[in-house]
Amino acid sequence: MFKNYLKITVRNLVKNKVYSSINIIGLAIGIASCLLIFLWVQKELSYDKFHKNAHRIYRVERELYRENAFSRWPITSGAYKQPLIDDFPEIENAVRFWGKEYAIHDSRGNIHRQAAWAVDNSIFQIFDFKLLQGDEQTALKSPYSLVLTREKAIALFGSADVVGKSLVFEWEDKPTEFKVAGILHDIPLNSHMQFNMLVSISSYPAEYFSNWRSNYLYTYVLLSKNVKWDRFEEKLKSFVSQRLAPFYGDLTHGEANIHEVLRMVLMPITHIHLHPSSNWEIQPGGNAASVFIFSSIALLILIIACINFINLSTARANKRAKEVGLRKSVGARNFQLQVQFILESILLSVISLVIAL
Incomplete structure (x- = not known):
């Protein structure tokens, strides 16, 4: 039929x-x-959702209210990281990202202008950026260590099997050897941060990150399980009043409450691409509208x-x-x-x- x-x-x-x-x-x-x-x-809608703990990863941002104007800044001082971990048991881990451009001598003697991110080794405990070679527990702990994506390793050395080899950086106005400690999988295209080279942030003196007013890097935190980020965000007021207020007296003019002009907020990592900041965003984002x-x-x-x-x-x-x-x-x-x-x-x-x- x-x-x-x-x-x-x-x-x-x-x-x-x-x-x-x-x-x-x-x-x-x-x-x-x-x-x-x-x-x-x-x-x-898929940006940054490939991270296993994407629902627990947030970027620390600042909101400023001055002279009837509002601005949102995704950059913070390098001094934020450890005090955040010390002050709030809800924060399981934190990592700093500092993007710079360096002059690099490759294995053939050629000089390249290369963008790289100085980061804490905790990047591998927070994000799912996996190493093909190297130890994720120690790859970026030591000063003058670096990690390359497979593609960048081939471009610089002609091979991806380069762990233990060195690149010479023009570092602080003098040639400095950085040892390759790991090879990364290439970064997924649906990541709001794109990079092919990471260097250990401990390569810089600690004094670089002691000024609470020098805001030029990005701080990400991993919240503990079952912590409601919107409720936890309210607790950050104590960080503003105790840690930041002594360095931001000029914002209050001795009269206004610090919380009326400066707020710390958490941006879920999965929201960053569609709700990018208009100031100092890592790279151009999308648009939710x-x-x-x-x-x-x-x-x-x-x-x-x-x-x-x-x-x-x-x-x-x-x-x-x-x-x-x-x-x-x-x-x-x-x-x-x-x-x-x-x-x-x-x-x-x-x-x-x-x-x-």
Whole structure:
């Protein structure tokens, strides 16, 4: 029985080539457009979710309210890290990122201008940036150690098997050897931070990070399990009043409450790409409004394509009234006719979907 329905369905579609083509092409274009937009939206929403602890990782940011103006700053002082860990048991770990450009001598004697991030070794305990070679517990603990992505290692050395080899940096105005302590997997494209070289932040003297007003690096924290970040954020007021207020007296002019002009907030790592800061962001981010708009457009396109499909099918059904009457006269039941029409619609939809893919 089904084979007979299918044979009649195919015969009707072939017989009405113009109608079938218009219906299939219209629906296929609608589905293809929706799929393309969906893939883009999915990519935008996937940023930084590949980290196992993504729901517990936050960037420490500052909000300033001065002269009726508001600004949000994702950069902090290098002095924040350890006091945050010491003051709040809710913070399990923290890491600092400091991006700079260096002059590097490669193994062939060539000099490169190379962007790199100075980081704490805790990067490997907080983020899922995995090493292909090297020990994640110690790779960036020692001064003058570095980690390369596989691609960058091949570009600089001609091979990815370079752990233990050295690169010469122009460091603090003098040539300094950095030893390769690890090789990283290449960073996923859906990470809000992109890099191919990391150096140990301990290569810098501790004095570089003692000034609470020198804000030029990024601080990320890993909260303990079951800590509600929005509630914990309120506790950061004590950090502002006890740690920061002594160094920010000029903001209050001796009158305003420090909390009226300076706040510390936590930005979930999965929100950074779609809600980037307008000041000192690591790299240009996306736009949450654009994601919503394009999602709405995709839904509208699909609705219009479906309505067009239904209208054409309805118009075609009206023209087939004579065929329906003839089938009934030879004993066809309403159920059988319904199955026939439904099968035609399903076949058209499947063909459209295949073309769209």
